[in-house]
Amino acid sequence: MGTPLGDFIRAKRDNTQPADLGLPDRGRRRSPGLRRLDLAARAGISVEYLTRIEQGRDRNPSIAVVNALADALSLGPAERNHLRYLTKISGGECVAHTRPAPPSRQVRSSVLRTLRLLEPGIALVTNRMGDVLAHTSAFEAVTRGIGLLDSDTPNLTRYVFTDPRARSVFPDWDDVADERAFDLWLGPSLDTYEWFTAELAPVAGPELTRRLNRHVVPQRGDLRLHHPSGRELRLVRETLELSADAQQLVVLLPADEATAQTVDALRRPAHGGLRAIS
Known part of the structure; x- marks a missing residue:
């Protein structure tokens, strides 16, 4: 059984043409859109791991993987927020709407x-x-x-x-x-790291997530x-x-x-x- 997260990634991959991401056209294929191999390579993960996420067999991708997939699919800010929300309700650890409090700005x-x-x-x-x-x-x-x-x-x-x-x-x-x-x-803390990177990643894009x-x-x-x-x-x-x-x-x-x-x-x-x- 799939998950909302896996369904979204698979649908987005199917609706993304290689040319949209500057990739060469590899000829005719049985299903439309971007190949798993190409998406996995762009995100820096294995094809087997991407398959597990899409099929709902891995419900806990890290925030780094979620950001990498968002970069690989060239998602906009609204789609990134939706992706993090789907990760949350699919059982993952990326929380977008109930974020932790930021670090204290008080100086002794x-x-x-x-x-x-x-x-x-x-x-x-x-x-x-x-x-x-x-x-x-x-x-x-x-x-x-x-x-x-x-x-x-x-x-x-x-x-x-x-x-x-x-x-x-x-x-x-x-x-x-x-x-x-x-x-x-x-x-x-891990909470403040995830809060800050979730806020910054949509506007910073691959320049940030690649370095992380x-x-x-x-x-x-x-x-x-x-x-x-x-x-x-x-x-x-x-x-x-x-x-x-x-x-x-x-x-x-x-x-x-x-x-x-x-x-x-x-x-x-x-x-x-x-x-x-x-």
Whole structure:
């Protein structure tokens, strides 16, 4: 007996032509649409596993597999939400409508005092999800104009994967994207990981899910940043883990004299001091 999830995937596969996904036409076949072999290859799973899902013999695909299938079928946001809902009612673990609470955005007063001592340095408090929870005025000065702090609840991971400016701001965008995706696995809990990736995957698409499935441990070298003013920065990152809060205090230090001079120029007009984002 099938499941709503398996029925949807099979129907979507039957109604998807290879040409729609840029695949070659392999000639006539007994059933219409995309072959299981092609869909499985695009999703990075075995044909046997895809068959089990379609036939209802596997009712518990992981969120990574569900996202990979959504990418492989080029589903839009509404179809992705429906796919996660079908996974839920078929007995899976991807919950779309009763999501867990996000990680706390509260920063302890002692951490804020520590951050204040780092002025006029470039520093921020963040978490593995990428939420920017508090920052120095120098951080705001250095990131002014790139769009990261435009939101009331800024998030570096969302910015990297969804803001088109990020690719020009970070010359090493692929490395930064690898870091952001890997850090999601280190988030506060499995619930918050699944909540955040379920929210982000529909808009980030394969660039995110492909990296989540690779599990590549990033090198985390110097951070290069191309400021909209035309200035180039190279920053060394030092991270202090605040394990009790599942947060990190990150300090960004100029890696060379040219960057130090650029940072001085950028933060000269800045004023107002520390900012906490609640």
